Amino acid sequence: MRIAFFTDVFLEIPGGIPSSIKAQKTTLESLGHHVTIFCPGWKKQQPGISMDKQSHLSLIKNSNEDIIIVPSFKLLRPNGAPLAKSPTKIIKYINKLYPNFSSSFDLVHVHYEASCSIAGVKLAKKYHLKLVQTMHGREDIAIYTNVPTPLNYLVAPLLNFLHQKSLESIQKRKITLPKKDNYLIKTLVHRNMWELMIRQASLADIVISPSQHFAKNLEHYHAAKTVHVVSNGIDDELLAKYSFKIRERQQNDPLKIIWSSRVSKEKRILPFLESIKQSKCHKNIQLTVIGDGNQLQEAKAFAKANLTDTKIVFLGLVPHEELFQYEKDQHLSIINSYGFDTQGMTILEAIACGLPVIYADPAMDENIPDHCGLRAKNNTPAAMAELLDYIFENPELIKAMSKAALRASPSVMQSAQIKKLLNLYQSSSN
Structure with missing residues (x-):
């Protein structure tokens, strides 16, 4: 054809x-x-x-x-x-x-x-x-x-x-x-x-x-x-270049989170940064931000002013074929949009490499395979901060969700x- x-x-x-x-x-x-x-x-x-x-x-x-x-x-x-x-x-x-x-x-x-x-x-x-x-x-x-x-x-x-x-x-x-x-x-x-x-x-x-x-x-x-x-x-040929292991995190290890969406208003980068600020474990969070967008400079300014105790790296645009290299050593992927995304490739990319997902929008429930992610109670920064604290205090969740994601990986290809x-x-x- x-x-x-x-x-x-x-x-x-x-x-x-x-x-x-x-x-x-x-x-x-x-x-x-x-x-x-x-x-x-x-x-x-x-x-x-x-x-x-x-x-x-x-x-x-x-x-x-x-x-x-x-x-x-x-x-x-x-x-x-x-x-x-x-x-x-x-x-x-x-x-x-x-x-x-x-x-x-x-x-x-x-x-x-x-x-x-x-x-x-x-x-x-x-x-x-x-x-x-x-x-x-x-x-x-x-x-x-x-x-x-x-x-x-x-x-x-x-x-x-x-x-x-x-x-x-x-x-x-x-x-x-x-x-x-x-x-x-x-x-x-x-x-x-x-x-x-x-x-x-x-x-x-x-x-x-x-x-x-x-x-x-x-x-x-x-x-x-x-x-x-x-x-x-997800492109099968692209993912075939990588091998992924089950993510594990020990008590008091830093919680590594990756943001791999546009850094823009509809994706709600600033509310997520506010969530980190409100989190009791913000000093033990490491955030990697991949992407560009209309709120990149605001996000950098917010982090500089409010999150000096949190390790945050803004990498800007990264070729899509290199994304999985950055996701290999993370504990969580975040998609924080609400009422905007119709599916979210961020979710599929995370599941493909065994990376658990945290999210805010109930509409995304259908896109998260069973036991592969956790949703905040609502779309407020406080609710996401509460979820971050819960995951930090229960490190075994990372391993369980990662196992489920690796099992579900073929379904998102x-x-x-x-x-x-x-x-x-x-x-x-x-």
Whole structure:
């Protein structure tokens, strides 16, 4: 099967979506399928390109010719990542590369909702290819949380309007949601972003969610009659490079915790640092922070001012293929988001290497295999501090949870998810 992936997420920036896309590509190709990824990048270059690890601005030829960099803005770089130009320009560019798109691809799988992803939708419709759409995240929370008020009340309607205009020629039903409801639409920001997400999903033949609770949310707003759940997965080839042992911690040993998510507002880095501050064992906690984001400097400042007795290391961005090297000697992985993550690759990465997880969001319960993690009583810093103290005082918990995680590791690998994805591909093929 010849599959075209479209995404607006830059593949060379660590994160859940790019790592899941690359894992799907690797596993599909190991089974004999052919996957081409269309995504934004630093400049147009054919064949495919990758970033030099030494510089975000340095490009090298990539032996993988199946990553097509679509036209992208040179100066607009939200969060340091390239931004794709308009769907019209992207389609024009792709049409030059593939004059008869349908002779090159059997199926289109879209992994986002912005310009490049819109181009994928329009190409699928133009060439009568069946369309699969994975809805990865809560874009309403992302805009509401990360764009300052009142600017977010301007940005969300603008994004919704541009999305609607880009797709109006192929949109069969108008997407209109209530201004507010008792479910997830709390403000006009949420409403506009949910309209955008539902419009995108409504055009697909198959809609996928990485988790059951997010599928339920999408079905509530009529994204599709059935939203299929296909978990993200960890790249089998990547993990095969490592071997992991059961984590153990002795009484009064430092409690080693790793943060491997964006250092951003929606991920709630500052509330977690506050939890450490409130913890009775804060002097015996060692925190490693991997990632970049809009609260990195605030997090560093908070740690410097309030956690001088706690060993905290901010490593910044780390290539995804090196993440497991850092996780090997940790006791816990933390995912502190609440109401935002639809699954959390941080969880899957931790389970894959036998690392117990602590978390705050009850929605993540479905993603934590039995006995592999512990959830705070609520989303307050005090509740997480209480959990940290409980784990510190009961060191045997680390070994028990780590054993369970290693047993569950095969279940979070991409190879365990791919059959379900292929079944959906085949059910939606011409």
